[in-house]
Amino acid sequence: CAKKAKTAKDDKNGLPLCRMLLAELEAHRDAWPFLTPVNHKAVPGYRKVIKKPMDFSTIKEKLANNQYLNLETFIIDVNLVFDNCEKFNEDDSEIGRAGHNMRRFFDKRWTELLQ
Numbered sequence: 001c002a003k004k005a006k007t008a009k010d011d012k013n014g015l016p017l018c019r020m021l022l023a024e025l026e027a028h029r030d031a032w033p034f035l036t037p038v039n040h041k042a043v044p045g046y047r048k049v050i051k052k053p054m055d056f057s058t059i060k061e062k063l064a065n066n067q068y069l070n071l072e073t074f075i076i077d078v079n080l081v082f083d084n085c086e087k088f089n090e091d092d093s094e095i096g097r098a099g100h101n102m103r104r105f106f107d108k109r110w111t112e113l114l115q
C-alpha cells in the first residue's frame with residue numbers, strides 16, 4: 001500500500017501551501033515582470049530563446065485546474081519563471097535584479113514553511 005506522506009511536500013497540505021506561496025509571490029513589489037505571460041510577439045527573440053515560458057498567472061491557472069501533483073511540481077514551475085528571467089536578462093538590469101530578488105524571497109519562504 002502507499003506509504004504515508006512524511007513531509008509537507010507530499011501530504012494533503014501541499015496544494016494550500018502552494019496557493020499561499022503564490023499569493024505571497026504575486027504581492028511582492030518586484031513581482032511585476034512575472035505576473036502575466038511575456039508578450040512574445042512584442043519581444044524580439046523571446047520565443048526562440050525561452051523554450052518553456054512561465055509566469056505567475058499561468059501557475060495560478062494550473063493550480064486551479066489541479067495540474068500540480070504536489071509542492072515539488074509547483075516549485076519546478078516557479079523556478080522556471082526565475083530561470084527564464086536569468087536567461088533573458090542581464091543580472092545588472094531592473095528585471096534581472098527583480099528575478100534574483102524574487103528567487104531569494106521564494107527560496108526562503110518555502111524552506112521556512114516546510115520546517
Ligand SMILES: Oc1ccc2c(c1)N[C@H](O)CC2
Nearest residue numbers: 033038043084085088089095
Ligand atoms: O527590455 C525588456 C523588454 C521585455 C522583456 C524583458 C526586457 N525581459 C523579460 O524577461 C521579458 C520581456
